[in-house]
Amino acid sequence: MTAGVSESVRREVERVFRRSVKGLEYIATGDPGVGLTPKDTVHSRGTLRLYHYRVRVDEVYRTPILLVMSLVSKPYILDLAPGHSLIEFLLDRGFDVYMIDWGTPRPEDSRLRLEDYALDFIPECVEFVHERSGEPDVSIVGYCMGGLLSALYAALHPDASSGGRLRNLACFTTPVNYEGMGLFRTWTDPSHFDVDRIVDRLGNVPPQVLYASFSALRPASQVAGRVRLWDNMWNDEFVTSYRRLQRWAEDQIPFPGECFRQMTKQLQQQNQLMKGEFRLAGRLVDLSNIRVPFIHVVAEHDHIVPYEAARDLIGMVASEDKQEIMLKGGHVSLVAGGNAVRRLWPRLERWLAGRSV
Amino acid sequence: MADDRPSPKPPLDPFAAWREWVTQSERQMNKVFNDMMGTEQFARASGGWIEAMTLFQQTMNEGMQRYFQAVNLPTRNDLSELAERLTAVEERLLRIEGLLAQAIGRRGDATPAPRPARTRRPPTEQKAEAPGEGPASK
Numbered sequence: 355m356t357a358g359v360s361e362s363v364r365r366e367v368e369r370v371f372r373r374s375v376k377g378l379e380y381i382a383t384g385d386p387g388v389g390l391t392p393k394d395t396v397h398s399r400g401t402l403r404l405y406h407y408r409v410r411v412d413e414v415y416r417t418p419i420l421l422v423m424s425l426v427s428k429p430y431i432l433d434l435a436p437g438h439s440l441i442e443f444l445l446d447r448g449f450d451v452y453m454i455d456w457g458t459p460r461p462e463d464s465r466l467r468l469e470d471y472a473l474d475f476i477p478e479c480v481e482f483v484h485e486r487s488g489e490p491d492v493s494i495v496g497y498c499m500g501g502l503l504s505a506l507y508a509a510l511h512p513d514a515s516s517g518g519r520l521r522n523l524a525c526f527t528t529p530v531n532y533e534g535m536g537l538f539r540t541w542t543d544p545s546h547f548d549v550d551r552i553v554d555r556l557g558n559v560p561p562q563v564l565y566a567s568f569s570a571l572r573p574a575s576q577v578a579g580r581v582r583l584w585d586n587m588w589n590d591e592f593v594t595s596y597r598r599l600q601r602w603a604e605d606q607i608p609f610p611g612e613c614f615r616q617m618t619k620q621l622q623q624q625n626q627l628m629k630g631e632f633r634l635a636g637r638l639v640d641l642s643n644i645r646v647p648f649i650h651v652v653a654e655h656d657h658i659v660p661y662e663a664a665r666d667l668i669g670m671v672a673s674e675d676k677q678e679i680m681l682k683g684g685h686v687s688l689v690a691g692g693n694a695v696r697r698l699w700p701r702l703e704r705w706l707a708g709r710s711v
Numbered sequence: 712m713a714d715d716r717p718s719p720k721p722p723l724d725p726f727a728a729w730r731e732w733v734t735q736s737e738r739q740m741n742k743v744f745n746d747m748m749g750t751e752q753f754a755r756a757s758g759g760w761i762e763a764m765t766l767f768q769q770t771m772n773e774g775m776q777r778y779f780q781a782v783n784l785p786t787r788n789d790l791s792e793l794a795e796r797l798t799a800v801e802e803r804l805l806r807i808e809g810l811l812a813q814a815i816g817r818r819g820d821a822t823p824a825p826r827p828a829r830t831r832r833p834p835t836e837q838k839a840e841a842p843g844e845g846p847a848s849k
Binding site for chain 1: 769798
């Protein structure tokens with residue numbers, strides 16, 4: 355017991371020295387590279403890029419995967435670094451992977467609405483995947499708001515069995531009941547949050563506002579994160595992983611203004627999707643039109659999309675083959691980092707493999 | 712269905728108590744702040760702050776626009792209009808490209824993808840979750 359304690363103290367003293375050396379390295383070196391998995395841009399339109407990742411095996415599953423990202427963050431969270439990349443993992447497991455990168459909205463993109471994404475951009479990318487792969491259908495995987503966009507697309511397009519292109523749909527932490535959005539719901543209450551004035555004045559919502567909003571959900575975590583960084587400064591793996599995730603968290607992009615107006619009014623304030631009143635281009639969005647194999651993965655400690663906001667999705671979808679899985683972790687650690695490598699990625703692989711032949 | 716696999720037991724560490732204190736403090740502080748930020752007063756104050764910030768931003772934008780016009784330089788609006796026109800041209804090209812692709816049977820700039828065999832099956836030793844075999848569907 356005493357030997358164990360003295361060993362721990364000796365190790366801690368050694369770490370103090372290593373922290374000093376590594377701390378200097380931390381300040382001196384730049385951000386680690388991200389999004390490095392080799393890919394080709396097969397379609398571009400405005401800021402949108404459709405990537406096709408280079409296949410890494412000789413034999414792939416028949417159905418390609420299309421990853422759909424959120425509008426509020428950059429897509430490299432799914433491709434952080436070799437060994438820490440969901441995309442690389444899927445490629446190594448024999449999937450043919452495409453991804454929609456929405457890019458960084460420009461001032462003129464402030465006019466973009468959810469209709470543009472669900473009824474124009476995603477269907478167009480699906481067609482490109484079909485033509486490039488030669489396969490009639492595709493599996494769509496959407497993360498956070500990307501899950502919402504994918505679900506809107508799926509609800510408004512026929513599935514593969516009805517002559518459409520969608521074979522499987524996987525959503526991660528996708529909000530549908532905005533009464534469960536906690537502080538976001540309180541902050542955007544129409545009595546003190548005038549979304550019209552914000553969008554009319556600014557066009558796109560600045561990334562600083564988005565970053566401040568997300569940070570405010572866990573205000574003490576910024577400080578605690580720095581303390582943990584110092585505590586683990588001796589540990590190269592921890593530091594690199596921290597930097598990558600921190601870089602992504604701070605790398606916010608503007609939110610297209612009209613889309614923000616629509617989401618705030620119709621979803622956040624009026625909860626129209628949950629009430630079955632949400633319309634896109636005059637068409638009622640009925641999630642029970644989704645009948646393809648469906649999986650919704652939620653995180654047990656998600657503070658951005660709490661379970662209360664996400665849990666109704668599974669009930670709204672009419673697929674016979676559907677499931678909801680709750681995994682340990684938070685909103686980001688669900689898809690990236692050690693937690694994701696152990697939990698989400700293998701589950702996703704197993705779910706997709708049997709449905710991609 | 713939560714994933715309840717236990718984490719491996721960590722080795723004896725006298726600094727574990729301090730680390731646990733950091734975690735607990737973080738949790739408590741977050742709760743205190745969240746309770747405060749969930750009040751009507753905070754929401755109203757943040758609404759007021761956003762109102763002031765957007766007004767400031769708008770005033771700045773308008774001031775800068777007047778300045779650039781005075782010194783005969785393109786403003787952000789001018790550039791945005793130009794970008795919009797370029798986007799319109801790009802979209803028109805895309806439509807033409809689509810029509811051409813239909814005519815020749817393949818999309819324009821999509822270079823032919825490498826064609827690996829698309830015959831892969833789930834490995835038998837690692838049983839794939841075939842339809843209907845997943846965890847309890849909800």
